[in-house]
Amino acid sequence: MMSLKSALSNADRWLQDASFSTTFLLALASVIAIGIPDYLFGVDISLFILYIVPVGIGTWYAGKHCGIFLAILSSTPLMMEQVNAHYFVNRQGLFFWNLFMHVCTLLVIVYLLDVLVVHLRNEAALARVDAVTGVFNRLGFFERLEFSVNLMARQQIGFGLVYIDLDDFKKINDKYGHDEGDRVLRLTASLLGKSVRHSDVAARLGGDEFALLLHGVDRHQAVILIEKLRVALHRAFQMERVAVTCSIGCVTFRSFIPDPHSAIKAADLLMYEVKRHGKNNVLVEEYEAMTAHSATKPQ
Numbered sequence: 001m002m003s004l005k006s007a008l009s010n011a012d013r014w015l016q017d018a019s020f021s022t023t024f025l026l027a028l029a030s031v032i033a034i035g036i037p038d039y040l041f042g043v044d045i046s047l048f049i050l051y052i053v054p055v056g057i058g059t060w061y062a063g064k065h066c067g068i069f070l071a072i073l074s075s076t077p078l079m080m081e082q083v084n085a086h087y088f089v090n091r092q093g094l095f096f097w098n099l100f101m102h103v104c105t106l107l108v109i110v111y112l113l114d115v116l117v118v119h120l121r122n123e124a125a126l127a128r129v130d131a132v133t134g135v136f137n138r139l140g141f142f143e144r145l146e147f148s149v150n151l152m153a154r155q156q157i158g159f160g161l162v163y164i165d166l167d168d169f170k171k172i173n174d175k176y177g178h179d180e181g182d183r184v185l186r187l188t189a190s191l192l193g194k195s196v197r198h199s200d201v202a203a204r205l206g207g208d209e210f211a212l213l214l215h216g217v218d219r220h221q222a223v224i225l226i227e228k229l230r231v232a233l234h235r236a237f238q239m240e241r242v243a244v245t246c247s248i249g250c251v252t253f254r255s256f257i258p259d260p261h262s263a264i265k266a267a268d269l270l271m272y273e274v275k276r277h278g279k280n281n282v283l284v285e286e287y288e289a290m291t292a293h294s295a296t297k298p299q
């Protein structure tokens, strides 16, 4: 039997994927469904607490404006009950006080949930960004890669995965200090970010290792792109008087797209081939060709 926890987690996933209008209509229908018995029960029985659920869901998944609208709307049954009970004529103070308390309490909940959502979104975004360079970190890159792998497998669009490792970066740290090392990392990340299209992804996977995700490229295009990239990095490093080169491995995927981990492993393997053969070079292969040769077959 499905546990409550997994049912809630499924509902959460469903609501996250649902469009604004679906969530809004669902929350609106829930407010109406609570409002009808609330009105029928009259002023003696309050169903106020139940409104927190649709107003909260509306705020969380469809935004604060949706929450505010639902909070105000949910006061309608209370208003009608009180009119029926002649509060508006005989106990006007109580009439407005009850309405005020109903709406204000729900608006406070909307406000608090909205602050929490914004805070959590910022935290989630920060957790995916590398603190030194400002590009995606490993987690951010893997999420983008996962998305691209799924999308491209569906649409049969190829992509290139580039693994870049700076050569002898340790020497920079040792010779000029950590701050200079960080500056080189920032310079590299900035160049990588500038050299790819807006839809592509640049990331620092850790240490002196970077990765690029190039959408819609085949091996031939990747070779041209990466050679340009290597020259741009070389020139920028020379201009900044940084004695560093890089080893680059790139795998392109055409028909078969493996899981993200295998994809990145394949690019990493090519980068290590470059390192083994003297560094400061580029190796671009098609995944299909790599897997056909057992010597370079990814594990």
Ligand SMILES: Nc1nc2c(ncn2[C@@H]2O[C@H](COP(=O)(O)OP(=O)(O)OP(=O)(O)O)[C@@H](O)[C@H]2O)c(=O)[nH]1
Residues within 6 Å of the ligand: 132, 165, 166, 167, 168, 169, 170, 171, 173, 177, 178, 179, 180, 181, 182, 185, 206, 207, 208, 275, 279
């Ligand atoms: N400045 C700085 N250095 C870092 C950071 N993260 C890791 N490193 C350093 O990066 C260096 C990576 O060294 P290695 O993996 O040996 O790489 P390498 O010296 O480039 O050697 P090869 O890869 O074989 O060319 C280590 O000295 C780490 O201390 C960071 O955030 N900032």
